[in-house]
Amino acid sequence: MNDVLILGEVKEGSLDMKTLELLGAGRKLCGDLGSGLSVVLMGDELSKAVDQVISYGPDKVYKLEHPLLRGFKTDLWVESLEQLCRQINPKVFLMGHSFIGMELGPRLACRLNTRLTTDCIDISIDPEDGVLLRTKPVSGGNAISVFKCPGEPQLATMRGKVFKPAEPAEGNGEIVDMVPEIDESMIRVESMEVVKEEIVALDKADVVVSGGAGLGEEDGFEMLDGLAKALSKSFGNVMIGCSRVAVDKGWISSDHQVGLTGTIISPDIYVAVGISGAIQHLVGMVNSKKIIAINNDPGCNMFKVADYGVVEDFEEIIPALIKKLEELS
Template structure:
C-alpha cells in the first residue's frame, strides 16, 4: 500500500485509464461511455487512452474495446478474476497503477464501481470524486475538473485532486456519450497473468441469486415516458404505463412521486436517480426542478405535457403541450391506436 506521507511527483504520471466493467462476459454500456469520455480527455492532454479489463476468457471484449477507441487494453486474465471480488480486483489494479502510473482513472458508478473505486483510492492514497456527472480538463495544470451533485442535488460541486495521482472518479451511467464503434481502429492488447492466490481473496462468492424483480433498464431505453407530481394520484401511472406500452417505452418518474410512494425508486430519473439520454423523453406532469432536468436534459427529443404554461420543463422541451394530462394522454393513446390500424392496413 502507498505511503500516505510520501510526496507524489505528478509529472511522473501520464495517460488516461478507464475500467472496462464486464459481467458474465458482457461489456457494460457504462464502459463504452467511459471510453467515449476518456477519448476526449486523452486527446486534450495529448496522451494515451487505456482500458483495463479483468476476467477470464473475455478476449472478444478486449478486441471490442480497441474498436471503441482504446489505444491499449491491459487485459488481466486469471481464473480468480472470472467473478468480481473486491480483494482480487483491487489488488491487481493497484499493482498495475503503481507500476504504470496513469494520471487519470475513470470507473463507472455501478454497484461494482462504487465498491472498487473507494478501496482502490485508499490503497493508492489518492482522491476519489464519486458519482460525477461532468468532467473537464484544466490543460495548463493537467488537472481533471470533476463535477458532481452536492447537498442533495441542490448544487453542483467541481472538485480537483492537485497533489496526488491518479486523479480518480466514478462516473454515473448514462451521463456520458458512448464511444463510436470503429472497425478500423487499431490498438495494442497486452495480456497480463497476475500473481494472484486463493489466500488473497478473503470473501468467496458461493452463489449468485438473481432478484425476482425485473430491473428497469432506464439508461438503455430509447423512449421513456415519465410521470410527476402533476399526475395528482398514484393511479395516474396507469395511464403513463399504458402510453409507454403503446410506444414500447420504459416508465420513468420524478423524485416527488417516488418519495410519495407512488412508484418504486428504480424508475426515478434525476440527480438522485438515474441519468438518461433516450431518443424520446415524454415528461407528463413534471414541472422541471433542476435536479430532474440534470438527469434527462441530454435526451434527443423532449416532449413536455403540463397544465402550467410557466413550468420550467418547457424551457428545455423541444415540444410543449399545455393542458390536463388526463385529457391529453387518452387522446394521444387513441391517436397511436389509429396509427397501428393504418400500419396494419399497409402490411396487409
C-alpha cells in the same frame, strides 16, 4: 510510458461497449500528456475481451484474471486494483460512472490516498502544470464545476454517452498478465442471492409517459398506462417513466425512474404528467426531442423546458386525451 489507465468493463465474456467511450476519453488525455494508454480488464475468463480491446489500439492491456474475480465482488476488485496501481503507478485512472465504477472509485481513492471526482462530463489537462481538470455537473445540474485535486492516480468516473467511442485502430499493444494476490478471506460482504428482475429499458423507448408527485397516488399510473396503450397504436416503443418522488412513495419501481440517479434518456417524445421538474429530473430528460408537460401549476419548471403544455388536472386531461387519440387513429 503508460500514464493513463482506464478500467474496461466485461459483460458475459465480451467487452462492454461503454469501454470504448472511456478509450476515447483516455486517448484524448494521452495526446495532451504525450503518454501511452493502458487498459485493465478483470474477470475469470478474459481472452475474448482482451482480443476485442486490443483492436482499438491501446499500448498495454493489463489482464487481471483470477477465478475469484468471477462476478463482481467489490472487496476483491478493490484489492486487486489497489495492487495494480501500486505496481504501475498510473498518473490518471479513469472508470465509467457505472454501477462498478461508483462502487470501486471511492474505496480505491481512499486506499491510494488520492481524490476522486465522480460523474465527469469532460476532462482535460491544464497546460500550466499538467494536472487533470475534471468537469462535473453539481447541484443536480444547476451548475457546472471544474475540479482540480491533489494526489495520484488522478481518479475520475466518467458519465456515459458523453464521450465519442474510440474507433478501431492499428497497434501492437502489449498484453501483460497479472495475477492479483487475493483470497476468500478478503470477502467481507457475502453474496447470498442475485435476483434478476424484469427491468424496463427506458433508454430504448421512443415515447416515455412519465408521472410524478402530482399524480397524488399510485392509481395515477393506471391512467398513464391507459395513455401509453393509446399512444402505442401510433408510436413504436412506449414506456412508463417516473420521477424520484414516485419511487420514494412506493408507487412504482425504480427502474422506471428518470433523472440523475435514474436513467438519462432522450426519446422522441417525453410526456411529463404531474412532474414539477426538479433539476435532478430535468437532467434525465431535457434532451428529449419533444417534451409535453401536463400540470395544474402553470409556474412549474417543467413548462420552461417543454415544447407543448397543458395547464389542467391530469385526471381531467388524460381520459379525454385517450378518447381523442382513439378518434384520430
